[in-house]
Amino acid sequence: MSNVLVFDHPLIHHKLTLIRNKETTTKSFYETVNEIAGLMAYEITRDLKLKNVEVETPIMLSTQKTLAQDVIIVPILRAGLGMVDGIRTLIPNAKVGHIGIYRDEETFEAKQYFAKLPEGLDQAMVLLVDPMLATGVSAVKAIQILKDNGAQSIKLVCMVGAPEGVAVIQEAHPDVNIYLAALDEGLNDANYIVPGLGDAGDRLFGTK
Numbered sequence: 001m002s003n004v005l006v007f008d009h010p011l012i013h014h015k016l017t018l019i020r021n022k023e024t025t026t027k028s029f030y031e032t033v034n035e036i037a038g039l040m041a042y043e044i045t046r047d048l049k050l051k052n053v054e055v056e057t058p059i060m061l062s063t064q065k066t067l068a069q070d071v072i073i074v075p076i077l078r079a080g081l082g083m084v085d086g087i088r089t090l091i092p093n094a095k096v097g098h099i100g101i102y103r104d105e106e107t108f109e110a111k112q113y114f115a116k117l118p119e120g121l122d123q124a125m126v127l128l129v130d131p132m133l134a135t136g137v138s139a140v141k142a143i144q145i146l147k148d149n150g151a152q153s154i155k156l157v158c159m160v161g162a163p164e165g166v167a168v169i170q171e172a173h174p175d176v177n178i179y180l181a182a183l184d185e186g187l188n189d190a191n192y193i194v195p196g197l198g199d200a201g202d203r204l205f206g207t208k
């Protein structure tokens, strides 16, 4: 069963409150989402693999540690794009793949309309990012696409989650751990997270 980690850190609480506020500007919303994503990534990458390297300091030759595992960030289009820069600030060598999913209006099935993924998914720590884990349907499909392309270690990273979405991921992909900045009350009739923060894509990109 997937573990669910809901972050409990004063900086994350504070920044989440900022982005929940409907008066927050597009600029501030985008910057703050990235700041939260960076703070979360710092903790989520705690189990990245390391290897020893020889480093000659100005004083002596010494053995030190360096990353032995790639990080691949995969935003689900389009709102996931809003979390990428914050993680790349921390991990500048991270590669970035993209997955686009739409909902078939007749069958309600999640369908892929775009996928461009880097090589090395099988060895990397893959961070699948999407600010809102609502019904979980897109994330289930995106995880399947990543697995079909060889990903072994997938972590789902969202700002705000609904219990309904968490349950859907746990059922479909029990091996994928879920990281949230907040777990909210649930979904309303329009499948918006309550209290949530509205439409994350619109708020990130100033569309309506």
Ligand code: URA
Binding pocket: 079, 132, 134, 191, 192, 193, 194, 196, 197, 198, 199, 200, 201
């Ligand atoms: N997607 C969003 O952007 N917001 C929600 O509340 C649910 C899904």
